[in-house]
Amino acid sequence: MGSLRLATRGSPLALRQAELVAEALARAHPGLEVEPVVVRTTGDRRADVPLDRIGGQGVFAKEVQAAVAEGRADVAVHSAKDLPSETPDGLVLAAVPRRADPRDALVGSSLADLAAGAAVATGSARRRAQLANVRPDLTFVELRGNMGTRLERAEDGSVAAVVVAVAALERLGWTERISDLLPPSLMLPQVGQGALALECRADDPVALGLLAAVDDEDSHRTLTAERSFLAAAGGSCTVPVAALAATSGDHVVLQALVASGDGRVLLRTERRGADPEVLGREAAVELLNERGGRSLEGWASEWPAAGPAR
Numbered sequence: 001m002g003s004l005r006l007a008t009r010g011s012p013l014a015l016r017q018a019e020l021v022a023e024a025l026a027r028a029h030p031g032l033e034v035e036p037v038v039v040r041t042t043g044d045r046r047a048d049v050p051l052d053r054i055g056g057q058g059v060f061a062k063e064v065q066a067a068v069a070e071g072r073a074d075v076a077v078h079s080a081k082d083l084p085s086e087t088p089d090g091l092v093l094a095a096v097p098r099r100a101d102p103r104d105a106l107v108g109s110s111l112a113d114l115a116a117g118a119a120v121a122t123g124s125a126r127r128r129a130q131l132a133n134v135r136p137d138l139t140f141v142e143l144r145g146n147m148g149t150r151l152e153r154a155e156d157g158s159v160a161a162v163v164v165a166v167a168a169l170e171r172l173g174w175t176e177r178i179s180d181l182l183p184p185s186l187m188l189p190q191v192g193q194g195a196l197a198l199e200c201r202a203d204d205p206v207a208l209g210l211l212a213a214v215d216d217e218d219s220h221r222t223l224t225a226e227r228s229f230l231a232a233a234g235g236s237c238t239v240p241v242a243a244l245a246a247t248s249g250d251h252v253v254l255q256a257l258v259a260s261g262d263g264r265v266l267l268r269t270e271r272r273g274a275d276p277e278v279l280g281r282e283a284a285v286e287l288l289n290e291r292g293g294r295s296l297e298g299w300a301s302e303w304p305a306a307g308p309a310r
Helices: 012-028 056-060 062-069 125-134 147-155 166-172 205-212 217-233 276-290
Strands: 003-008 033-038 075-079 091-095 104-107 119-121 139-141 161-165 180-182 196-201 241-248 251-259 266-273
Touching (some): 062 091, 125 251, 147 166, 217 241, 217 251, 217 276, 266 276
Antiparallel strands (some): 104 180
16 A cells, blocks of 8 residues: 655654555555654744734744655644645645634633733734733733643633633543643634644645545535635634534535724624635625725734733
8 A cells, every 4th residue: 555654743642643644544544654754833832922923823824834845754744723825836735634723712720710910821812802802901922832732721710710722622532631622612723623634745646545434524614715705705723713614415614703902892694605715705795895994904812911820
């Protein structure tokens, strides 16, 4: 059957995700040998710097994509939420395995139990804006590092709570550490959250054929709608945008959001259509052009000072 090289980041979560992909490929193709190719990204090397200062989402993806484009690996394994909205020339998003839980969660405290002025740690403008909208009394501190380091911030009392993706906790076997699940009606997820994205070279028929066996059509269609919205909105992890799609028969239903940085204004829509790419673009046009989202650009994110973490 041959072998396949999977490019991945070196964090425990990224390695676990690559392992899950390798297991799925092995089930689909008995005898296939799959080996990881660990790539250290800019985001990993500069874990003490806020993402918006070093390039946003792409800092976790570009070097992994380059390993495939340059032939050092055959497939790039990404958390779909880390991908920039545009796929580089020469690569193709070949497969999206069945999506895990896309929701966010709090670790350390439930939302209702957070005291006024409590410090919540998150590096995401999207999470800050939506939490500030429902709890304007909260304060926020920056959060970087691997998943274990993040959870320790809440569990050692450095902050009252941290916000993390449920899918990450599921993959690491840490769901018992969840204090509160945040429904999409309160916290719309980041584009692609819970999904894995597998890229390969567009001119590699072997990799394309192998990956086709682990592609989940519904997960792929919904991710396409969300990424189409992100591309049309021009958003990244440095600005408050969010989207979550689901299939309904032959159609896709897309919820999408843009917000002011301080969370005082949230604009949401829900649209339904058969073409996921068109659906995403239409949602962006509605929110940005028809409902005033463009006027939110440039709003300052001014957060009450939480003070140094203990």
